[in-house]
Amino acid sequence: MPNAPQLMFIGAILFALGVTGFVTRRNLIIMFLCTEVMFQGILLNLVGMGLLRGNLQGQVLGLFVLVVAAVEAGLGLAIVVLLYRRRGTLDAEKWKLMRG
Amino acid sequence: MTAAQWTYLTYAILALGAAGLFFALPRAGRTNRAAARLFAAISAGGVLVVLAVALGCGSGKGSSPAFYVLTMVALAAAVRVITHRKPVYSALYFILVVIATAGLAIMAGAQFLGVALVIVYAGAILVTYVFVIMLAQQSPEPGEAYATTDYDDNAREPGTAVLAGFVLVAALTGPVVGGRWPVVTSHPSPVSNSAAVGWELLTRYAVAVEAAGVLLMIAMIGALAIARKHVPTDLLPPRSPELPPGEVGRHVKPF
Numbered sequence: 001m002p003n004a005p006q007l008m009f010i011g012a013i014l015f016a017l018g019v020t021g022f023v024t025r026r027n028l029i030i031m032f033l034c035t036e037v038m039f040q041g042i043l044l045n046l047v048g049m050g051l052l053r054g055n056l057q058g059q060v061l062g063l064f065v066l067v068v069a070a071v072e073a074g075l076g077l078a079i080v081v082l083l084y085r086r087r088g089t090l091d092a093e094k095w096k097l098m099r100g
Numbered sequence: 101m102t103a104a105q106w107t108y109l110t111y112a113i114l115a116l117g118a119a120g121l122f123f124a125l126p127r128a129g130r131t132n133r134a135a136a137r138l139f140a141a142i143s144a145g146g147v148l149v150v151l152a153v154a155l156g157c158g159s160g161k162g163s164s165p166a167f168y169v170l171t172m173v174a175l176a177a178a179v180r181v182i183t184h185r186k187p188v189y190s191a192l193y194f195i196l197v198v199i200a201t202a203g204l205a206i207m208a209g210a211q212f213l214g215v216a217l218v219i220v221y222a223g224a225i226l227v228t229y230v231f232v233i234m235l236a237q238q239s240p241e242p243g244e245a246y247a248t249t250d251y252d253d254n255a256r257e258p259g260t261a262v263l264a265g266f267v268l269v270a271a272l273t274g275p276v277v278g279g280r281w282p283v284v285t286s287h288p289s290p291v292s293n294s295a296a297v298g299w300e301l302l303t304r305y306a307v308a309v310e311a312a313g314v315l316l317m318i319a320m321i322g323a324l325a326i327a328r329k330h331v332p333t334d335l336l337p338p339r340s341p342e343l344p345p346g347e348v349g350r351h352v353k354p355f
Binding site: 001003005006007008012013014015016018019020021023024025026027029030034036037043047050051052056059060063064067070074075078079080081082089090091092093 | 232
């Protein structure tokens with residue numbers, strides 16, 4: 001059975017991988033996939049901290065994180081579809097006018 | 101080894117992994133695969149050592165081999181999600197990440213959360229992703245192989261991004277490796293994990309469950325409202341010639 005620091009270690013690496021992918025990839029869909037990788041890291045962290053506390057609060061919070069992930073995926077992909085229909089490309093660089 | 105030495109060893113291992121990630125990210129349409137694999141293999145071995153030796157002694161007995169296999173599958177698949185140049189493959193590797201994470205959660209005693217992960221992520225969210233990928237990808241001409249796009253072949257500032265990721269992961273893992281953790285003895289619960297989580301959800305967190313339901317419904321309506329917005333096709337900029345960067349978007353009238 002894995003213990004709490006092991007799960008938190010893996011979760012931290014998954015989260016950092018997601019952040020790296022989010023800032024460096026230019027495909028809008030892959031950027032959103034990277035946020036989902038971050039959610040996986042957060043879930044592992046919650047399970048690990050729940051082990052430390054010895055109750056179910058971590059797992060219950062993990063279920064609510066799952067709900068938020070589903071909401072984010074639905075809204076995010078709707079926006080991606082809209083952006084794709086306006087520009088005809090998934091390139092995030094095409095939407096950098098606000099970047100200054 | 102002391103905790104501080106383990107911390108610095110972890111930093112070194114993660115720096116090697118970051119170097120491997122830098123070589124694996126697509127730049128100018130190609131990747132340095134040999135260097136990426138070398139650094140990734142060294143870093144993966146180091147991560148296993150840290151997990152087994154520095155962090156593994158808290159539970160009293162060693163973790164099972166399945167734990168290390170699932171860890172390696174999760175991390176390797178996550179690397180492929182962010183480095184693969186074809187979005188469909190990224191989505192498929194993400195399913196591997198989800199399944200490995202669910203396995204880890206189940207091993208840690210969170211059976212309900214693990215099964216919910218597989219059902220919600222691999223079953224529902226991933227289908228939506230693949231749907232959007234299919235919707236938004238130009239199919240190749242008949243007889244032609246699928247060509248990756250320019251924006252999938254060129255990552256944006258991979259060096260800086262990998263450096264930022266390394267600083268983040270070092271800040272997150274340093275306290276985990278260097279800290280002292282209490283030894284948790286798990287006492288078996290009289291009821292199953294699903295029953296206990298269900299009881300907790302529907303008694304103490306009943307209001308939160310209702311709020312989550314309302315949130316899901318609001319998101320569904322919002323997604324419908326966003327995606328149904330009418331975009332006249334004559335507003336689309338011409339595909340070619342490509343506009344210079346400063347001009348992109350200037351010729352599209354707002355809704």
